Structure formats: structure tokens, C-alpha cells
Amino acid sequence: xxxxxxxxxxxxxxxxxxxxxxxxxxxxxxxxxxxxxxxxxxxxxxxxxxxxxxxxxxxxxxxxxxxxxxxxxxxxxxxxxxxxxxxxxxxxxxxxxxxxxxxxxxxxxxxxxxxxxxxxxxxxxxxxxxxxxxxxxxxxxxxxxxxxxxxxxxxxxxxxxxxxxxxxxxxxxxxxxxxxxxxxxxxxxxxxxxxxxxxxxxxxxxxxxxxxxxxxxxxxxxxxxxxxxxxxxxxxxxxxxxxxxxxxxxxxxxxxxxxxxxxxxxxxxxxxxxxxxxxxxxxxxxxxxxxxxxxxxxxxxxxxxxxxxxxxxxxxxxxxxxxxxxxxxxxxxxxxxxxxxxxxxxxxxxxxxxxxxxxxxxxxxxxxxxxxxxxxxxxxxxxxxxxxxxxxxxxxxxxxxxxxxxx
Amino acid sequence: xxxxxxxxxxxxxxxxxxxxxxxxxxxxxxxxxxxxxxxxxxxxxxxxxxxxxxxxxxxxxxxxxxxxxxxxxxxxxxxxxxxxxxxxxxxxxxxxxxxxxxxxxxxxxxxxxxxxxxxxxxxxxxxxxxxxxx
Numbered sequence: 321x322x323x324x325x326x327x328x329x330x331x332x333x334x335x336x337x338x339x340x341x342x343x344x345x346x347x348x349x350x351x352x353x354x355x356x357x358x359x360x361x362x363x364x365x366x367x368x369x370x371x372x373x374x375x376x377x378x379x380x381x382x383x384x385x386x387x388x389x390x391x392x393x394x395x396x397x398x399x400x401x402x403x404x405x406x407x408x409x410x411x412x413x414x415x416x417x418x419x420x421x422x423x424x425x426x427x428x429x430x431x432x433x434x435x436x437x438x439x440x441x442x443x444x445x446x447x448x449x450x451x452x453x454x455x456x457x458x459x460x461x462x463x464x465x466x467x468x469x470x471x472x473x474x475x476x477x478x479x480x481x482x483x484x485x486x487x488x489x490x491x492x493x494x495x496x497x498x499x500x501x502x503x504x505x506x507x508x509x510x511x512x513x514x515x516x517x518x519x520x521x522x523x524x525x526x527x528x529x530x531x532x533x534x535x536x537x538x539x540x541x542x543x544x545x546x547x548x549x550x551x552x553x554x555x556x557x558x559x560x561x562x563x564x565x566x567x568x569x570x571x572x573x574x575x576x577x578x579x580x581x582x583x584x585x586x587x588x589x590x591x592x593x594x595x596x597x598x599x600x601x602x603x604x605x606x607x608x609x610x611x612x613x614x615x616x617x618x619x620x621x622x623x624x625x626x627x628x629x630x631x632x633x634x635x636x637x638x639x640x641x642x643x644x645x646x647x648x649x650x651x652x653x654x655x656x657x658x659x660x661x662x663x664x665x666x667x668x669x670x671x672x673x674x675x676x677x678x679x680x681x682x683x684x685x686x687x688x689x690x691x692x693x694x695x696x697x698x699x700x701x702x703x704x705x706x707x708x709x710x711x712x713x714x715x716x717x718x719x720x721x722x723x724x725x726x727x
Numbered sequence: 728x729x730x731x732x733x734x735x736x737x738x739x740x741x742x743x744x745x746x747x748x749x750x751x752x753x754x755x756x757x758x759x760x761x762x763x764x765x766x767x768x769x770x771x772x773x774x775x776x777x778x779x780x781x782x783x784x785x786x787x788x789x790x791x792x793x794x795x796x797x798x799x800x801x802x803x804x805x806x807x808x809x810x811x812x813x814x815x816x817x818x819x820x821x822x823x824x825x826x827x828x829x830x831x832x833x834x835x836x837x838x839x840x841x842x843x844x845x846x847x848x849x850x851x852x853x854x855x856x857x858x859x860x861x
Binding site for chain 2: 634639668670673707709710719725
């Protein structure tokens, strides 16, 4: 444990990413020299900022195959998801008050859906299969004439699984239902094309793709046109869908991050995938009774979510203080509940308590992963030696056969 | 979450980890908690003919606070009579380790575990339950 104390290792790329230095360089001039308000129409300071914003808008549009006119800047994917769900339902809800989403969506989608329910809208929460993927037949069966919107995320933040977007898009388009996709974890990690995949709205985050925090975007399709009711009103910026002065430096950063991701995705993914497989193999070679949560094939390169049976996740994290990984998602790790996502997959509750999410990204090295695997395995072995459940398992006692007093 | 030095010390260097043969008549075993709730404690005491707890061992599946609580209570019960050990309160454990409010249940579990171990010992040795009661 002690030899790692000097240098912490960051393996939590699904929580956030460092801003790429190239992105920081692109942003810097827009804090001071080029500080204009992009909405100032009558002087060069404004024009300069507007040019930068429009270049970035094009860069964001390009990575998802959209037109720049379809990109609305927001403060991040949480706001984008709020705008997509509430904005669409409030516009179309009188005739079509039904929304479909899944039980494993990010909290900001689930919470927006709950708020809509409280206002009288109808929401269907689709279950997912054991591998984390949506059952397309269940989706088809859930769509009714009253359904306005289907909201399903592209890549899962906890378990990294990639949903069958193209198939979902086909189903939605055929039934005349809009398809919103939370792509916060997907942009720059998997190829996305909103036309090919028939996606009508897509949420994008800056800080998950080596861009700055506090910036995101929502793609809103123009043909066929999708209308949303603005959730933030004011000066009518962003075609009336999102008021507020555009934060030029952040937007430039998001654009640059998309540009880099688009150019380097193939190469970067191959490298990260190799590191991930290497890491998983090392865990499997050294430890028995470990389980990968979420589909192994349909999975983003940089995500491992592993249950280390018989070892409680929080105590494991405590023993590997210098390795930044997460147990459950960062948003819920303060609570003592096991992850709602793992429970939705049907992962046994005792296994759900034993999971770690390991996120590999642009700046991760093999040496860091070697150190992390060694430290995690050492700690798992130490904790298993003091785990009564491990002891019982070694004695051949089935833990499920015991009547536990749940508290 | 910031934990106290004592708690971290018990987590990093837990005392009395291990098991006794649960079939020995001098051994009392308490198994409390549930895997689905994220903590299970097994606490064992070895009692002398004079009714003194000579040794104690534990194994715990749970968070750092649960591990530290069980480690601490094994230290405390050693050398105590069964009645004295049964009188240990969870609040004493919580105070000693400066457990944050969300971790108080770990100390309750430790108290439950020692009571369960005493009860098991008494049952085995045909002693009345009252001896372990408060």
C-alpha cells in the first residue's frame, strides 16, 4: 500500500476526464484577448466570439453526423437530458403524454421522468436484460399511440454497455416516436451518426470527452423537426431553446475536444481496448470468483465493472486509497445502497456490494494498470482472508442456504 | 469521508482475525448481518472454565467501519467475564472509533455479534439465557 502513496493513479474516466492540454490551449485566448459576447452583433469583439462559437458548433455537429444548426449549447449533459425530456414532453404531451425510458438510465434522466410523472405524464421504465441491454421486443410492445418520446442512453456510465442504437432508432421512426439518446459516455468513444441511427435528440457532455466541465450540447433534429419547450428562458439565444450568454471559452473547448476525438478515436480505442483486455485478463489470472458486470462484447473500450465476490466494495476502496476508481457511480457512492444499475441487471445483492468500476482513458498507461491490478488483488486477498463469506465458500457452504437476519 | 486514526488503524491492522473450531464447547459463535445488506460479522469467543473470555476472533465482510468495529470489540472482550462482555454498548464502540452517523449501524452489528456469541456459548453449555442478558 505504502509505495503507492506518492502518486495517485486515476482510473475513473467515466466520472470525468482531465481536459486535454490541446483543448486548454484552444480555450485560453477566449478568456482575455477574445472575450467578446457572441451575441454582440455590432462590433468586432462580438463577431470574433461568434466565429469561434460557430466553428465549435460545426465540430460538435461533425462528430455525430449532424448539421451545425441542430446543435444547442447547454451547461452539460444533465441540462441536455432535462431539456430533451421535459422540453419534448411539454410540447407534445397534450396529445402524446407517454414517455419510455429504461430503469438503468442516468439519475438525471430518471429524475426528469419522475418529475414529469408528478405532473401527470405517463412513464414506462423498461427493464434491461442480464447483460444490461434493452430487449427490443419489450420496447416495441411498450410503444403506444400516446408515446411521444423514447429516451435510452448510448453507453452506460457504470457498466459501459452499448445499446443497439440503430435498431432502437428504426423502431422509433417506424412508430412516429422521437428517440432521445443520452450520449454523454458515447461521443468520441464509439462511432455515432444521428441520421444513420435515426436519433432525434442527443445529449453531449464536455468533461467526459477531455473537454471542460460546465459545457454540453443537445442535438435537436430539424428534419423531421423536433420542437422543445425551453426550460431556461430569457434572451432567446440558441433559437429560443436555451437562453443565456454563450460561454465562448467553454464552447471552444467542447468543439476542440470533439475535433480531437473524431480524429483520434479509432487509434485511441484500439489502444484502450488492448489495455482493458490486458487488465481483465490479469485479474482473471490472479483471482477466483470475479465477475464482469454488463455485456463483454457490446461494451465501450474504457470500462470495466467487476464484482469481487466476498469482499465489500467500500472496504476495498479504503484499502486502495491511491487508486481512483469508483464503487457504483460517483453520484450515488455516498449512499450505502448497492448500485440500482447492478440490481436492475439481476446481479445478486451480495455481489452488487462487491463491485468496482475501473475506467481507462486517454492518459492511462500500462504501468499504472499493472500497479492498480497488483494493489487491488493484494487488497482483495487480504479482505477475503478476513471475510466470513469467503471462509464459508471455501468450506463449501452455500451462502444462500443460510437464513440471514436482514437489517 | 474522513475516518479517525483509530478506525483506520483497526482497518489496516485488524486484531484477532481468524476462527476457532465452532464445535468446541468452550467456543461461542455469533454470526450476524446479511450479505445482501453489505455486512456480515462472525465473532467467536473462547471461554474458560471460570467464565472468563480468554480469547476472541472475528471475520467480517463489510465496510472499513464494520471491520474496525469488530476488531475493536474482540480486543475489548478479552479478559472480561461473559456478563461484562454482554454489557458492552454500541455507543462505546461508536465513540471510540468516532464513527460518522451513517456508520453507527456497524457498531450495533458488533454489539449484536458479541451478544449472539455469548448466547451460543450459553446454549451449548446449558446455561440460562438470562446470564447474557442485560
